[in-house]
Every structure is written in structure tokens, then in C-alpha cells.
Amino acid sequence: MARRVLVTRPEPGASATASRLRDAGFESVVLPLSQTQALRVDLSVVPESVGAVAVTSANAIRHASLELIAKLAGKRCFAVGRKTAIAARNAGFSDVVEGPGEAVGLAQLVSAELPENAMLVYLTGRVRLPDFERSLASSGHRLSVIETYDTVFVTDATLPDGPLDAVLLYSAKAAQAFSQLTDGNPFLADACCICLSERVAGSLQHIEHERVFVSAEPTEDALMALLTEVCPPAP
Numbered sequence: 001m002a003r004r005v006l007v008t009r010p011e012p013g014a015s016a017t018a019s020r021l022r023d024a025g026f027e028s029v030v031l032p033l034s035q036t037q038a039l040r041v042d043l044s045v046v047p048e049s050v051g052a053v054a055v056t057s058a059n060a061i062r063h064a065s066l067e068l069i070a071k072l073a074g075k076r077c078f079a080v081g082r083k084t085a086i087a088a089r090n091a092g093f094s095d096v097v098e099g100p101g102e103a104v105g106l107a108q109l110v111s112a113e114l115p116e117n118a119m120l121v122y123l124t125g126r127v128r129l130p131d132f133e134r135s136l137a138s139s140g141h142r143l144s145v146i147e148t149y150d151t152v153f154v155t156d157a158t159l160p161d162g163p164l165d166a167v168l169l170y171s172a173k174a175a176q177a178f179s180q181l182t183d184g185n186p187f188l189a190d191a192c193c194i195c196l197s198e199r200v201a202g203s204l205q206h207i208e209h210e211r212v213f214v215s216a217e218p219t220e221d222a223l224m225a226l227l228t229e230v231c232p233p234a235p
Helices: 013-023 058-062 066-072 082-091 103-113 131-136 172-182 198-202 220-230
Strands: 004-007 027-030 034-038 052-055 076-079 096-098 119-125 142-153 166-169 192-195 212-214
Touching: 004 013, 013 027, 013 220, 034 172, 052 058, 052 082, 052 103, 058 082, 058 119, 058 142, 076 082, 076 103, 082 096, 103 131, 119 131, 131 142, 142 172, 166 172, 166 220, 172 192, 172 198, 192 198, 192 220, 198 212, 212 220
Parallel strands: 004 027, 004 166, 052 076, 052 119, 076 096, 119 142, 166 192, 192 212
Antiparallel strands: 034 142
């Protein structure tokens, strides 16, 4: 019998991950514990002189309005990694620089390539880590932060029946929501919690330390490799 893995990330990523799990020999159970919602952006907040655009999440591109994208698409776009770069190109950005896959590295790339004192528009979510902004603060670049989406809890999530072998956790919000569902649930007694980062793992409660594992890098490739290592597919 295939090992059952719970996917907690929002759509559209959840279905893509579920398909990837099935291809790897797992049974996927999709239960998004958070969801993203577009935020209205007044175009007047876009600076008149923009040197470049930076994006640390594909969701920031997906939830940006067509009008906002049209106003920025002619600028160079620094994307944190491959998936975000693909989302930027699909949205209409023609000059996309693909970063190393994490925010600090992207900030270093921007600092090296963008002229000092240039205005950088940062498309991001309301809920985010400060790593990119903090790393860029000392570079001399001006930063205009535009929040295109928010991340909120799914309040009516219910765990499916049947034991689970592993849970994939991508965000601190999902980890917090999952913790609320686990208390006394017999189907989760032996499930491994595979976390995208230390911050995600630190948001878990009521979970034994030995069942919590942290990905070597904050990418899905690394997360899947960790899952296969600690919870290999049934032969």
C-alpha cells in the first residue's frame, strides 16, 4: 500500500505537488490549510521612476492585477528562483533574472547588478519574512514595497479519515493550523512532519521533536528529497 502524504499548501501549488507525489509512488491527500487572496493595489503607489522589480514569491505575480503588471513589465525583473521566474515571464516580463532560490541571495544579486540609488519595486505578500528587505537595506537602493496578496487560514479544514505517513508543511501559518488539528487525532500518531524551513518547524505545536524534519533548502525539490529519505515510498 502506498504511503499517504498530506499536502497543506494552497492551490494551485497543492494539485501540482499532489501530482508529483503520485508520480513518485505516494498517495497524496490534498488539504490546503491556508489560502492566498489578492489585495487591491492603487496604481498611484507605483513610483514614477522604476529601476527594476523584485519578486520573492510566484504568488506575488499571480495576484498582481493586469494593470499593475502592464505598468512594470518593461522593467528588469529579479525573481527569487525558477518557478517565480517562470511566473514572471508568463505574466509578461521579458527581462527576467533568475535568482539562487532564496531571498538573501536575491538581495545580493540585486545589489551587484542594479545601480546604486536606483528605485526597486518589490512585489510581495502581506505575510512575509523580512530577509530580502533587511539584506537590501544597507545597499543604498531605494525600495518601494507593493503587497499584492495576503495569506489567511482556512477555517473549515477537516482532516480526512485514515492514517497519514507524512505531512508537507510550507508555511508557518499552515504549521499553526495543522497543530490545531492534531491534538488527540489517532491518524497522525506516527506521521512525519516535513517542513520547508526552521521557521515552519518552529511554528508546530504538540508534535514530538523526533517526528519533525527540516528541508536542507527552502525549495520543493529539497522537500521532496527529504520526504523520500525519511518516509520512502512503499516497494
